[in-house]
Amino acid sequence: MRLQMILLSVLLVGAADLGAPFVDASAEASRVTGGIEVELEVELNVSVATVVAHVVIPGDEQQTVTLSARGGGTYGGLVTVPAADLVVIFEAVDVSRDVLSQPVTLTELGVDPDVFQSDRTFALPAESSRTVTPGARRWLWAATAMGAASLALIAWWAAGPRRPESDDVAQDTVED
Numbered sequence: 001m002r003l004q005m006i007l008l009s010v011l012l013v014g015a016a017d018l019g020a021p022f023v024d025a026s027a028e029a030s031r032v033t034g035g036i037e038v039e040l041e042v043e044l045n046v047s048v049a050t051v052v053a054h055v056v057i058p059g060d061e062q063q064t065v066t067l068s069a070r071g072g073g074t075y076g077g078l079v080t081v082p083a084a085d086l087v088v089i090f091e092a093v094d095v096s097r098d099v100l101s102q103p104v105t106l107t108e109l110g111v112d113p114d115v116f117q118s119d120r121t122f123a124l125p126a127e128s129s130r131t132v133t134p135g136a137r138r139w140l141w142a143a144t145a146m147g148a149a150s151l152a153l154i155a156w157w158a159a160g161p162r163r164p165e166s167d168d169v170a171q172d173t174v175e176d
Contacts, residue, residue, distance in 0.1 A: 021046040022090055022101045023073070027109035036083045036115055038106065040067065041076040042090045050093040051075040055086050056103075083116050 025042040040053050051067040067075035067090075088109065090101040107113055132140070 021048075021092060021099060025088075025090060025101070025104065025109055027088070027106055027111050029106065029111045029115045031083065031115060032080060035081055037078060037080050038111065039076065039078050040065070040088065040109070041070070041074060042067065042101075043072075043074045044092055045073060046092070047073075048092040048094045052091045052093065053077065053079070054089045054091060055079055055081055056089070057082060057086060058084070085111075085113070085116060 021044050023043040023045050025040070027038050027040050029036045029038045031037075038055075042051060042053070044051065051069075053065045053067055055063045055065065057063060063079060063081060065077045065079045067077040070076050085105050085107050087103045087105055089103050092099045
């Protein structure tokens, strides 16, 4: 009995609370070029004319998808979005009124968080290509020595020969 209560508690906590008339919702996602393809599904306990899903993309406009009736009060649709844990709001549209669900994230709807990670891996160079050979080491030391010598020549040129200040004063008086 206690095990059943714990299991029921876990299931209730894990379920996304959408609010009436939305009974349950789920999502499955797979990676595609340029993002992820998400299949959304929602179940309602009332009959409505249309059901749409608003997928909120941060920094961009929302993407609205019309969900098709799949029978038994279930509606579903497919949308391609950027690979991120986006917020979804379902909307039941009827002749007399519209009802919005509570906002839920894709992970709350059951999407595996690993699908948001990039498939791109970075290759590291082989261990043998990262070692410095003795010949390369000699060239590195020669380049360092040449750089130091260049800096010394620039410093010597910048310092240059200076005339004594007394010669400058004598020149000025002669020219006047």
